[in-house]
Amino acid sequence: MVNFALQAKEDQHPDGSAAPGSDAPVQLAVNKLEIRYGGMVALSGVSLDIRQNEIFGIIGPANSGKTSFLNAINRMDMMRSNMTVTGDIHFNGVDIRQWRNVYALRRQIGVVFPLPVGLPMTIYDNVALAPRLSGKNLSRQALDDLVERCLRRAALWDEVKDRLNSLGSLLSGGQQQRLTIARALSQEPKMLMLDEFSIAVDPVTTMRIEDVLKELRQEMTIILVTNLVQQAQRLAHRTAFFLNGECVEIGETEALFSGQVKDSRTQDYIEGKFG
Amino acid sequence: MFAAKPVNLRNQQVEGLFRLLFGIMMVVLIVPVLMIIVMLVYKGGPAFSWNFLFTFPTDGMTAGGVFPALLGTIWLVVVSLLASVPLGVAAAIYLSEYAQQEHWLTRVINLATINLAGVPSIVHALFGLGAFVLFLKFGTSILAASLTLAVMTLPVVIVASWESLQAVPRAFREACWNMGATRWQTIRQVVLPNALTGILTGIILQVSRAAGETAPIMFTGAVFFLPFLPAGVFDQTMALALHLYTISTQVPNVPESLPFGVALLLVGMVLIMNSTAIMFRMYLRGKKKW
Numbered sequence: 001m002v003n004f005a006l007q008a009k010e011d012q013h014p015d016g017s018a019a020p021g022s023d024a025p026v027q028l029a030v031n032k033l034e035i036r037y038g039g040m041v042a043l044s045g046v047s048l049d050i051r052q053n054e055i056f057g058i059i060g061p062a063n064s065g066k067t068s069f070l071n072a073i074n075r076m077d078m079m080r081s082n083m084t085v086t087g088d089i090h091f092n093g094v095d096i097r098q099w100r101n102v103y104a105l106r107r108q109i110g111v112v113f114p115l116p117v118g119l120p121m122t123i124y125d126n127v128a129l130a131p132r133l134s135g136k137n138l139s140r141q142a143l144d145d146l147v148e149r150c151l152r153r154a155a156l157w158d159e160v161k162d163r164l165n166s167l168g169s170l171l172s173g174g175q176q177q178r179l180t181i182a183r184a185l186s187q188e189p190k191m192l193m194l195d196e197f198s199i200a201v202d203p204v205t206t207m208r209i210e211d212v213l214k215e216l217r218q219e220m221t222i223i224l225v226t227n228l229v230q231q232a233q234r235l236a237h238r239t240a241f242f243l244n245g246e247c248v249e250i251g252e253t254e255a256l257f258s259g260q261v262k263d264s265r266t267q268d269y270i271e272g273k274f275g
Numbered sequence: 276m277f278a279a280k281p282v283n284l285r286n287q288q289v290e291g292l293f294r295l296l297f298g299i300m301m302v303v304l305i306v307p308v309l310m311i312i313v314m315l316v317y318k319g320g321p322a323f324s325w326n327f328l329f330t331f332p333t334d335g336m337t338a339g340g341v342f343p344a345l346l347g348t349i350w351l352v353v354v355s356l357l358a359s360v361p362l363g364v365a366a367a368i369y370l371s372e373y374a375q376q377e378h379w380l381t382r383v384i385n386l387a388t389i390n391l392a393g394v395p396s397i398v399h400a401l402f403g404l405g406a407f408v409l410f411l412k413f414g415t416s417i418l419a420a421s422l423t424l425a426v427m428t429l430p431v432v433i434v435a436s437w438e439s440l441q442a443v444p445r446a447f448r449e450a451c452w453n454m455g456a457t458r459w460q461t462i463r464q465v466v467l468p469n470a471l472t473g474i475l476t477g478i479i480l481q482v483s484r485a486a487g488e489t490a491p492i493m494f495t496g497a498v499f500f501l502p503f504l505p506a507g508v509f510d511q512t513m514a515l516a517l518h519l520y521t522i523s524t525q526v527p528n529v530p531e532s533l534p535f536g537v538a539l540l541l542v543g544m545v546l547i548m549n550s551t552a553i554m555f556r557m558y559l560r561g562k563k564k565w
Contacts, residue, residue, distance in 0.1 A: 103455040119450060133454060
């Protein structure tokens with residue numbers, strides 16, 4: 001298990017494929033984003049592009065607006081009366097406010113939360129929920145296949161294949177987090193957003209999930225919000241540093257971590273002087 | 276080295292004192308309940324028989340059974356539930372899942388609902404008389420009495436349902452919404468199945484309350500005596516609670532065992548329903564999923 005860490009240090013991307021260059025197509029374009037809760041500004045003036053198939057890291061201390069950023073992308077402001085979002089977010093080149101069917105938008109974007117949310121239904125139903133909700137009438141066989149595929153990709157299949165009918169909420173924390181990832185994958189999303197996924201997960205499981213993410217990014221874009229600076233270093237191609245509702249800096253992860261920063265606060269945070 | 280210091284001794288004394296105090300309070304609470312039940316069984320038990328449950332009262336209500344009152348109470352409870360449960364649960368779902376929680380109107384409505392639960396039943400009775408008997412012209416009937424009971428129990432059904440809905444973790448809803456589920460899909464798939472225990476318990480507890488009320492049905496549909504059984508919701512009916520009141524205060528020369536028997540039947544029904552609710556809740560808690 002120690003190997004995971006070593007491997008990650010030696011080679012940032014064991015999958016061998018190159019990071020998407022600056023000419024890669026843009027998955028998500030954010031322009032002058034501002035998020036407010038009532039009168040309180042949670043995030044302002046954020047403009048960034050996230051490229052297809054890249055792992056985009058977002059680091060920063062608590063209350064920096066990282067989670068709000070993810071919520072804005074998934075149009076969660078519709079579900080919260082006091083949250084207002086101004087500025088533009090384009091997903092696949094389309095303004096997310098132009099999506100007539102916001103539910104279809106959300107199905108294209110998978111979300112993994114800080115604390116694992118195993119819904120109180122069977123493991124199978126947890127993963128089959130999204131396809132069922134979407135109204136696709138998959139045959140039993142197709143659904144079985146999809147559930148198996150998603151659980152395999154989330155590195156959970158071997159542990160649960162014999163008890164798919166037991167409750168998902170009774171799995172251990174690390175297993176539930178992988179179940180959450182399997183559930184997000186069952187939507188067949190184009191983009192996966194992870195919000196501090198390792199906060200309630202043991203280090204071994206964290207490394208397993210990180211390996212899963214390296215695989216997944218070949219098929220989808222990944223936004224990785226993380227409270228662990230080293231996690232961003234291990235996984236992200238580019239990293240943004242959010243602080244107190246402001247996007248302080250965006251850069252190639254390697255550059256940021258080798259000291260090529262424009263703002264001294266970034267340097268201080270990465271070195272652990274605060275946060 | 277481990278000798279108790281004076282302050283420790285004092286703490287132990289105070290601890291013992293409070294333990295005793297709370298224990299006495301518990302006994303004070305339990306004893307009347309036990310005495311009521313023992314008294315009822317002792318004095319009303321002899322009246323209990325097959326005939327008591329399934330025959331009409333005879334000899335000017337001084338003898339015979341309570342069948343029409345028993346049946347009437349069941350009528351009233353069932354019809355009032357048919358009205359209050361769908362309405363109450365739907366209102367609770369709206370308040371909990373759709374309404375903006377921070378909005379002042381939502382708060383006012385929540386507060387009003389809770390206060391409504393505290394309105395004396397005689398006030399509900401007068402409201403029922405005005406609204407259902409006179410204004411809607413249902414006359415004094417099972418329908419009017421049941422709707423009055425429904426209005427009375429509605430706030431509690433709403434509050435109980437609202438609380439069980441709110442007890443479902445918000446994270447479950449967020450997870451569902453983020454998967455592209457609509458609010459209704461989320462409610463249907465995740466929230467309701469997990470709130471059902473609490474909602475059902477709240478409803479069953481209301482059944483026992485509706486069964487025992489006298490005031491709301493007195494003016495709206497229940498009568499002292501009927502020589503026949505109600506055939507539909509527009510008929511008047513007898514009811515156990517009112518029957519008990521009648522034979523204890525309005526009819527002379529009733530043998531003592533008769534009112535006690537009716538009281539025993541009423542308390543027995545309530546106890547059975549409440550224990551069913553509690554057992555059901557325990558059963559579902561055992562299957563609690565998170």
